[in-house]
Amino acid sequence: xxxxxxxxxxxxxxxxxxxxxIARRNAVLVLISVELMLNAVNINLVAFxxxxxxxEAAISGQLFALFIIAVAAAEVGVGLAIVxxxxxxxxSVNVDDVDLMRx
Amino acid sequence: xxxxxxxxxxxxLLTGGAALLTVTSKNLFHAALFLAITLAGIAGVFLVLxxxxxxxxxxxxxxxxxxxxxxxxxxLTRAPIGREALDGQNRGLALxxxxxxxxxxxxxxxQSFGGVRAAEITGPGIREIGIAIFANWVLPFELLSMxxxxxxxGAILLARRESGDSGEESAERRIDFGDEPPTExxxxxxxxxxxxxxxxxGEPVGGGER
Numbered sequence: 001x002x003x004x005x006x007x008x009x010x011x012x013x014x015x016x017x018x019x020x021x022i023a024r025r026n027a028v029l030v031l032i033s034v035e036l037m038l039n040a041v042n043i044n045l046v047a048f049x050x051x052x053x054x055x056e057a058a059i060s061g062q063l064f065a066l067f068i069i070a071v072a073a074a075e076v077g078v079g080l081a082i083v084x085x086x087x088x089x090x091x092s093v094n095v096d097d098v099d100l101m102r103x
Numbered sequence: 104x105x106x107x108x109x110x111x112x113x114x115x116l117l118t119g120g121a122a123l124l125t126v127t128s129k130n131l132f133h134a135a136l137f138l139a140i141t142l143a144g145i146a147g148v149f150l151v152l153x154x155x156x157x158x159x160x161x162x163x164x165x166x167x168x169x170x171x172x173x174x175x176x177x178x179l180t181r182a183p184i185g186r187e188a189l190d191g192q193n194r195g196l197a198l199x200x201x202x203x204x205x206x207x208x209x210x211x212x213x214q215s216f217g218g219v220r221a222a223e224i225t226g227p228g229i230r231e232i233g234i235a236i237f238a239n240w241v242l243p244f245e246l247l248s249m250x251x252x253x254x255x256x257g258a259i260l261l262a263r264r265e266s267g268d269s270g271e272e273s274a275e276r277r278i279d280f281g282d283e284p285p286t287e288x289x290x291x292x293x294x295x296x297x298x299x300x301x302x303x304x305g306e307p308v309g310g311g312e313r
Binding site: 021058059067 | 105107108111112115118119122123125126131134135138141142145148149152153154156157160161164165168169172173176177179180190193194196197198200201202204205208209212213216217219220221224225226227231232235236238239240243247250251254255257258259261262264
């Protein structure tokens with residue numbers, strides 16, 4: 001199996017995530033796009049581990065992917081809590097409205 | 104093209120299409136459901152790559168928990184449904200940035216890894232993964248549990264409606280948002296500014312005595 005397929009898929013997913021982060025205005029949809037980017041990185045890690053370095057003793061690629069999954073779950077929890085707080089204080093989840101710290 | 108390549112191509116097309124629909128869908132709930140399909144497709148990619156433990160973790164954590172969490176988030180925030188409300192005016196900028204990034208990255212990847220082929224895929228079994236976690240990766244593992252605990256407490260503290268006098272907010276304070284939210288400091292700034300003009304007249308006498 002060629003390595004280029006998973007790498008190109010991961011690149012595509014990452015760029016779709018970048019598009020979503022920039023184009024979307026709803027904060028929850030921005031978080032969804034961030035999840036897409038994190039998953040793209042996971043595909044990269046697993047592909048390199050299983051296709052290029054299958055004999056590595058400490059299974060670094062897959063374990064990094066596992067850690068990224070756990071950190072992403074924590075990120076979603078805290079991010080959604082912040083979004084709820086924002087919705088409660090401002091009655092909107094539009095990221096363009098939160099410009100208090102804009103220069 | 105081997106059988107692995109063919110299966111991977113199918114799963115990759117499903118995943119990529121669902122990802123595109125996730126960021127372009129006009130309906131919020133459809134976007135979240137397409138995200139679930141994308142994540143399930145990524146689990147399929149893991150299966151094709153013979154990372155079966157990771158595929159199951161992906162299904163349990165992402166499709167089971169995170170997608171449902173996003174659906175709850177969308178429902179609780181009662182966001183408006185409609186294209187103009189969902190996408191900002193910088194869609195062209197987003198398209199340019201992501202398109203340029205994709206061209207550059209895929210060019211670099213094809214140039215570096217274009218001819219690399221693995222004869223057969225060998226994924227570590229779940230036994231090796233467990234041994235590696237508790238032999239080589241114990242410290243990151245424990246740190247991760249601390250991080251999850253901190254995130255749990257932080258999320259509860261952030262999302263909790265405060266009990267007490269600040270619990271029920273008046274309607275005008277909730278709706279009124281914009282450049283400068285009304286604060287008590289801002290309301291008190293005006294009387295202070297008025298008296299500040301009168302104070303220096305009498306101040307030099309008192310200041311000179313000290």
